[in-house]
Amino acid sequence: MHDFKITNVRIIDGTGAPYFHGEVAVKEGKIVEVGWRVEGDARRVIDGQGLVLSPGFIDSHSHSDTTWFLDRRGESKLMQGVTTEVTGQCGASAAPFGEKRRAAQMAMTTEEGSPITWTTFSEYLSALEKNGVGLNIVPLVGHSAVRGSAMGYDRRPPTEAELEEMKRYIVEAMEAGAFGYSSGLIYPPSSYADTQELIELARAMAPYGGIYATHMRNEGLRLLESVEEAITIGREAGVPVQISHHKVTAEKGWGLVKDSLKMIEEARAQGVDVLCDQYPYIASATSLTSIIPGWAHEGGPKALLARLKDPETGAKLKEIVNENRSGGGWNRLLITSVRSEKNRFAQGKRIPEIAAIWGISDVEAAWRLLIEEELEVGEANFGMCEEDVKTVMAHRLVMIGSDSSATAVDGPLAKGHPHPRTFGTFPRVLGKYTREEKVLTLEQAVYKMTGMAAGRLKLWDRGIVRPGASADLVLFDPDTIVDTATFDDPRRYPKGIEWVMVNGVMVIENGKHTGQIVGQVLRRPGYRQ
Numbered sequence: 001m002h003d004f005k006i007t008n009v010r011i012i013d014g015t016g017a018p019y020f021h022g023e024v025a026v027k028e029g030k031i032v033e034v035g036w037r038v039e040g041d042a043r044r045v046i047d048g049q050g051l052v053l054s055p056g057f058i059d060s061h062s063h064s065d066t067t068w069f070l071d072r073r074g075e076s077k078l079m080q081g082v083t084t085e086v087t088g089q090c091g092a093s094a095a096p097f098g099e100k101r102r103a104a105q106m107a108m109t110t111e112e113g114s115p116i117t118w119t120t121f122s123e124y125l126s127a128l129e130k131n132g133v134g135l136n137i138v139p140l141v142g143h144s145a146v147r148g149s150a151m152g153y154d155r156r157p158p159t160e161a162e163l164e165e166m167k168r169y170i171v172e173a174m175e176a177g178a179f180g181y182s183s184g185l186i187y188p189p190s191s192y193a194d195t196q197e198l199i200e201l202a203r204a205m206a207p208y209g210g211i212y213a214t215h216m217r218n219e220g221l222r223l224l225e226s227v228e229e230a231i232t233i234g235r236e237a238g239v240p241v242q243i244s245h246h247k248v249t250a251e252k253g254w255g256l257v258k259d260s261l262k263m264i265e266e267a268r269a270q271g272v273d274v275l276c277d278q279y280p281y282i283a284s285a286t287s288l289t290s291i292i293p294g295w296a297h298e299g300g301p302k303a304l305l306a307r308l309k310d311p312e313t314g315a316k317l318k319e320i321v322n323e324n325r326s327g328g329g330w331n332r333l334l335i336t337s338v339r340s341e342k343n344r345f346a347q348g349k350r351i352p353e354i355a356a357i358w359g360i361s362d363v364e365a366a367w368r369l370l371i372e373e374e375l376e377v378g379e380a381n382f383g384m385c386e387e388d389v390k391t392v393m394a395h396r397l398v399m400i401g402s403d404s405s406a407t408a409v410d411g412p413l414a415k416g417h418p419h420p421r422t423f424g425t426f427p428r429v430l431g432k433y434t435r436e437e438k439v440l441t442l443e444q445a446v447y448k449m450t451g452m453a454a455g456r457l458k459l460w461d462r463g464i465v466r467p468g469a470s471a472d473l474v475l476f477d478p479d480t481i482v483d484t485a486t487f488d489d490p491r492r493y494p495k496g497i498e499w500v501m502v503n504g505v506m507v508i509e510n511g512k513h514t515g516q517i518v519g520q521v522l523r524r525p526g527y528r529q
Contacts, residue, residue: 002027002042003504009048009475012443013465014055014450019443024053026471029504033467048475051498054446055463056083056472057426058453060277061213061244061401063087064137065094066110069127071413072517074134074406079493079513080426083472083502084136084462084522086401086453089244090215091184093142095124096169098149104300111376112413121173125521133519134406135502136472138457140213141173143183143201144190153300155192163197167204177523179457180210182244185217185226186290188297195229202237209526211456213242219284220250227260231267231274240273242456245403246392249284249383257388261395268397275456277401278392280428282384283487285336285403285419288370288377291321301375308371322363330355330362334487335369337378337416343369347417348488380419380487390439393429399452400429400445409491420490424483427494431482442478458525475499 004026010019011034025033025042033039059077062085068074077085087093094110097119102108108116118124121141128137150165151158158166170181183198184190202212212233216226227243234241243264248256264274289297289304296317297304307313325333330351338346346354346369355365369377392398402425407413421428426449433439440448454463461469474497481496493511500508505518 002040005038005042005045006048006053007045009051009053011465012052012054012446014446014463016443016447024465026504029471031465031467031469031471034465046499050477051475052478054474055450055465056474057081057449058463059085059402060399060453061086061089061403063089063404064406066112066114067406067413068131068133069110069114070112071408071411072132072134073408073513075408075513076423077135077406078500078508079497081474081476081497081500082135082426083500084138086138086140088140088142089182089213091142091144091182091187091190093140093145095121096145096149100152101148104148104153104302121178122176125176128521132517133521134517135519137519137521139178140180140182141170141178143181144187146170147189147193153189153298155295155298157194158197163200166201170201170204174205174208174210179524180212181205182213184215186215188294191294195232198233199236202233202239206237206239211240211242213244215244219247221253223248223253223256223260227263231272234272234274243276246276246278247384248388254385254388257392264397276398278398279401279403279421279425280389280393280433281421282386282389283380283382285380288366288379289375292317293320305375308367318363318367332382334380335377336380336418339373339376343372378416393433394439399448400426418490420485420487423485423490423492424494427481427496428483435478471501471504473501
């Protein structure tokens, strides 16, 4: 007796192959049969007439590292069809959390306010498992977390002893089951590292088969040299490279992605395993602290806040930042989140709008927000163009990632004014860019969301519809699937995704969450407990 039988569907299996009509049977968390007709009874039969059955989508670039401790559902991801996500990105993993990292932080809580109860990567993964997660988690260890734990926010090369300590943190994470390490080379303290440091840490990871995922040092006019650095790290350390959210964020650099993609093709021809991921929007999103020059972050968040408040240093920083945002740069910044209720009005507004309300200059408005919110201000930056988005998306070496954390329209995470990618990434690719604009075929789009990411992670039992694979499945309507989240109204679930299964359990039924929490914290293939 099967647990589920899904009938009358078009099956897109995640390999990039053309669809076929058939049925799928699921039992005990696994796909047990795929065919034109599946024999045997099932406890539940779902008629998928008019729908497409595909593997559950894999979010190749996610930031749901600690959201689970407030809301285990992961609803904003599941409602998009995401059943697995890769966390610990941009150097910013939740662990390790060593003493020097603790000393630099504003508080001993997660970004969402939950207590941090772990020090090592292994302890963090155990905390996730004990808590429960709504979908499958593929963890990376972050370079900022490693560097911060070993040497705080010092803007200098590590000593030999500190480098060895960082290597031990990397090895501990890999032996705990991490899939690789990430860097965030615009974010201190990761940005303080030189290329050789990153190579040495990648070499420590290499025996474990991990990947190096990087938010590169520059995504503007220095894009090509940043791509070259990423390729160099992969070549010298002998590790696969994942270039995160590939794009150009400076108008004068639009079109450079054509050259960067050629560089990546050439590197692969020379034996360096380089791939990319992308989200389908023309605005990025990060912390408003990213507008502050890297040197001012030395010592960590506490030291940065003190510099912003200091009359002399603050004035110098304002001058630098204001010059950097000249030519309309302030108008491209939209505030997505603040911590306090008194500044909640700023969410969803651009910096000049906030400045006008307060009757002060744009740079003073940014400063006031950062100081009053103790640096906890999120922003979206409109710096990309549609042509580049389509060029990157169509390339054969690019998969899909949301660059967002799991949230919901209700509950403790329903705060702020997030980037719409949080709710709409995957349906947007399938609706806008596949059905409407024909940038991809349906099979290509599904492959970029499933089998391609699974192959990169060596998750051979996910990202594909075949007997023996884990039953992570999505049923969607290819004629209606679309994102509904916008920059003005981002907390809106997509349309057209009817059923989502995680590990053989239906977690979305007829577009509604069932309350089942059945995700798993996955460990790197070859991991031995």
